[in-house]
Amino acid sequence: MAPMTGSLENLTVLPDAGPGVSGDLLSHVLAQIRLTGDHVRSHEVAWSKVLELEADAAHVLVVADGSLDVEDDGGERVVIDTGDLVLLPRGLGGSRLVASASHASVIVCRFSFDPHSLRGMISALPGRIHIRRAEGAGWLDGIVPFLMVEVTDDEPGAALMISRIIDVIVIRTLRTWVQRGHTTGWLGGLSDARIARALKVIHERPLQRWSVDTLADAAGMSRSSFCERFAALVGRSPLRYQNEWRLTLARNMLVAREARVGEVALRVGYESEAAFSRAYKAMFGHPPRDEPALPSEKRLQK
Numbered sequence: 001m002a003p004m005t006g007s008l009e010n011l012t013v014l015p016d017a018g019p020g021v022s023g024d025l026l027s028h029v030l031a032q033i034r035l036t037g038d039h040v041r042s043h044e045v046a047w048s049k050v051l052e053l054e055a056d057a058a059h060v061l062v063v064a065d066g067s068l069d070v071e072d073d074g075g076e077r078v079v080i081d082t083g084d085l086v087l088l089p090r091g092l093g094g095s096r097l098v099a100s101a102s103h104a105s106v107i108v109c110r111f112s113f114d115p116h117s118l119r120g121m122i123s124a125l126p127g128r129i130h131i132r133r134a135e136g137a138g139w140l141d142g143i144v145p146f147l148m149v150e151v152t153d154d155e156p157g158a159a160l161m162i163s164r165i166i167d168v169i170v171i172r173t174l175r176t177w178v179q180r181g182h183t184t185g186w187l188g189g190l191s192d193a194r195i196a197r198a199l200k201v202i203h204e205r206p207l208q209r210w211s212v213d214t215l216a217d218a219a220g221m222s223r224s225s226f227c228e229r230f231a232a233l234v235g236r237s238p239l240r241y242q243n244e245w246r247l248t249l250a251r252n253m254l255v256a257r258e259a260r261v262g263e264v265a266l267r268v269g270y271e272s273e274a275a276f277s278r279a280y281k282a283m284f285g286h287p288p289r290d291e292p293a294l295p296s297e298k299r300l301q302k
Helices: 023-030 140-151 158-180 185-191 193-204 212-219 223-234 238-255 261-267 273-284 296-301
Strands: 035-046 058-071 077-080 085-088 096-113 129-131
Touching: 023 185, 023 193, 035 058, 035 140, 035 158, 058 140, 058 158, 085 158, 096 140, 096 158, 129 158, 140 158, 158 185, 185 193, 185 223, 193 212, 193 223, 193 238, 212 223, 212 238, 223 238, 238 261, 238 273, 261 273
Parallel strands: none
Antiparallel strands: 035 096, 058 077, 058 085, 058 096, 085 129
């Protein structure tokens, strides 16, 4: 297969999220996944040689030329061809990356997720998301030449540019993955038309006092079927999800220093600052007053 070439014209054109999925809702949820990219590297891997990565670090890999085999502990082998992308949200784990052609030219992007992103978001992702070149709707073709510029860029602002690029790539990858309809976890909830309706009202009206019954009505399902389906797809109960979403919004306000703790508590539906602080500490491991601020340059980006 020919090496990748192309322009960036498709990189920022968002694909349809798929049947039953609200694109606005998907963007809203994905915006809560905060990540920081710290480097982009180009690797040339000879046939049968292993591409070494930090086992536990999150990576995005794009094969610019040749092919790689992903070999799992259980003996499963997946071929990553020219133009394909692989997202490893929790790192390689016990897998190996081996050049299966005469060579493999690979662009490797390393990044880290904010561990306090909406609970369950990252843990619910599969260990490996493979997007084939043909599934990329053109946007994959524009990535490699753009990344190659950043590999050698040491100009001021290069680190910020790398983080922004990786952020776009990860979000585009997740959107494409949802579009394929083979999702589980909270993304699976977005691809289920009925559960997506319930998620949509939670996100659009986080301060409303939703009950399981009213959310089931929004989904057009019986109470029992809704609870079972929601938990199976999203990984938590509807009301727990709503509470975690409120607290995630609260954390975003706190790190941006938009308001004091008491005001934030009221904004996300808590009548008592004490109750808010208890719930916040239970979710994030520290009280809201101890939440560190975003660096000033990141607050300016918002």
